[in-house]
Amino acid sequence: MNPEVNRASDPDPNGDVILVVSPPKQPRAYAPSRLYSDEEAGVVRYRASSKHLSLASQYFEKRLKKEWGEGEELQKNGWIEMDVPDTDPEAFSILLDLMHCRTQEVPISVIFDELVELAVQVDYFKCHGVLGLYPARWIEPLKAKRPNTYCDETVKWIFVSGVFNDCELYASVTCLAIRQSKDFINTLDLRIPLAVTGEPI
Structure with missing residues (x-):
């Protein structure tokens, strides 16, 4: 197992997948004013569970299959490090908490730009099934505006x-x-x- 220090923010401190998340290098068309500071632009690493990722996300289910190089490495070594590029780490951490049933860490409200980013990632990672009632909670106070x-x-x-x-x-x-x-x-x-x-x- 990779000798990385466990953190409270990790979805699974004993997980077998290290996700290396790097934010977009350029502003997105849907968020042209979103510029990452030097500190934010750094890579964020999360330890997660391959089983939770595969069950929650079609994207990770595919990447972690043993037919793929990453899945083969996981089977061989018992752990793997996976790059997740061009991804907002804050929104991604919310989805990781949902995938790992850490609902106590999931915010009950978000601002509109965060809602859009969450929707982008849900669509990309194909993890609609873990959302529960959270989208309705996030959307309701913003609809009137x-x-x-x-x-x-x-x-x-x-x-x-x-x-x-x-x-x-x-x-x-x-x-x-x-x-x-x-x-x-x-x-x-x-x-x-x-x-x-x-x-x-």
């Missing part, structure tokens, strides 16, 4: 409501975008369905 005219924030709400399966909210914000946009909808590098991003009606 969403814009009533089309703008970039509307696009983010389309993505968030789609990822977190809030059908009523999704219908509302997509209708707003389709009716008010004067050109093709700028997806901000978010995975927005083509039915929404096409020419406005």
Whole structure:
């Protein structure tokens, strides 16, 4: 086992996977003002459980299969170090806590930018099943503040409501975008369905 000091922030202090998480090097289109300071830009390491990761996330399930090099190394050595690049460490730590059933560490409220980042990571790591009621708790206090005219924030709400399966909210914000946009909808590098991003009606 890798001789790394256990930390209270590790999802599993005795886990067999060391996740090496590095934040994006450039601002994302959906968060152009999010610049990482020199301190934040450093790599963050988390010790986690391969079983929890595989059960919670289709992404990690695939990477940890023995048919892949990383899965083979895990089987051979009993532990593995995995790079997780271009990933906001703070949002990722929340998902790791959910994957490892550490619900006491999961915030009951987040700001909108954090909500968008969480949705991006849930979509990428395919870990919708561990969320429970948290998305509804996060979304509810923010819904009243969403814009009533089309703008970039509307696009983010389309993505968030789609990822977190809030059908009523999704219908509302997509209708707003389709009716008010004067050109093709700028997806901000978010995975927005083509039915929404096409020419406005």
